[in-house]
Structure formats: structure tokens, C-alpha cells
Amino acid sequence: MKLGIMVNEGPFTHQASDTAYQFAKAAIEKGHQVMRVFFYYDGVNNANKLSEPQSDDRNLVKLWGELAKEHGVDLVVCVAASLRRGIKDDILADGFRISGLGQLIEVGLAADRTITFGD
Template sequence: MKFGILVNEGPFTHQASDSAYQFVKAAIEKGHQVMRVFFYYDGVNNANKLSAPQSDDRNLVKMWGDLAKEHNLDLVVCIAAALRRGIVEDNLAEGFRISGLGQLTEVGIAADRLVVFGD
């Protein structure tokens, strides 16, 4: 089955991005396809490569990037939400790309399920 994922919160205040990450991993392990993970609202902060969590904490920015690399995931950061929050190409973490909000509607149409994680 084809999944689309929407992440509405950043990695440090809410559990949403962690839950989404675990869901995506489990879906892939079960042989499903995750077509796209779309980051909206403060979710765009998941793509900030300048974030530096303490060494005893998980680094979700890197974890998303690694997962993308391993499974050829499409991680899309909403351009309007990103610009507001100072996420641009210069500080965009590896594995992410910046695109328009239309990419959210698009994956909603193309995927069998869209699962939203937020606050």
C-alpha cells in the first residue's frame, strides 16, 4: 500500500515527528511504500541542519535524512512555511528538498492513505 505522511511539528517540542518516523519505519518494514513525507507548519524545523541536539538525545534531522537515503524517501519541506521559519537551501539538511504546498495535495491524491502527525 502507498502511504503519504504529513508532519506538522518540529523535533524538539512535540512527539509528532518521532511518531511519524516510527510509523514510516514500521510501514517500510512491512513492505509498504511511503511515497512522500511532507513537512508543514513547524514541521519544517525537522529539516534544519544547523540544529545540534545534545549527544545523549536522538537527532531526528539526521535520522530522517538517513532513512531517506536508505529507502529513497521523498522528504519535502513546504516552501512558504520554511521561509517564515528561516529554512532555506543553505541550511537544508541532507535528504530533504524544498517545494510547494501543492506537493501535499498531490500525495493526498496519489497515495492510498495520508497519515497526519501533529499537535
């Protein structure tokens, strides 16, 4: 099954990002294709390479990047939401790219299912 995922919450304020990551990882392990993860609203904070979680905390920015590298998952960060939060190309973590809402529409049309995590 081809899947699209939208993440609307940041990595440190809500469970949604953790759940989305675990869902994507499990789906890939079961043989499904995660075509794209679109980060919107505060979800764009998942792409901020300047975040430094404590050593005993999970590092979702790094985990998302590894998922993209290992499995070819397209991690797209909404340009408008990013700019509102000061996230530009120079602080974008590895594996992420900035683009517009058209990328969300595209995956919504191409995927068998699109799942949203967060409010």
C-alpha cells in the same frame, strides 16, 4: 500500500515527529511504500541542518535523512512555512528538498492513505 505522511510539529517540541518517523520506518519494514513525507508548519524544523541535539538525545534531522537515503522516501519541506522560519536551501539537511503545497496535494491523490502527525 502507498502512504503519504504529513508532519506538522518540530523535532524538539512535540512527540509528533518521533511518532511519524517510527511509523514511517515500521511501514517500510512491513513492505509498505512511503511515497513522501511533507513537513508543514513547525514540522519544517525537522529539516534544519543547524540543529545540534545533545549527544544523548535522538537526532531526528539525521534519522529522517537516513530514511530518505536508504529507502528513497521523498522528504518535502513547505516553502512558505520554511521561509517564515528562516529555513532556506543553504541550511536544509541532506535528504530534504523545498517545494510547495502542490506536493502535498499530489501525494494525497496518489497514496492509498495520507496520515497527519501533529496539530
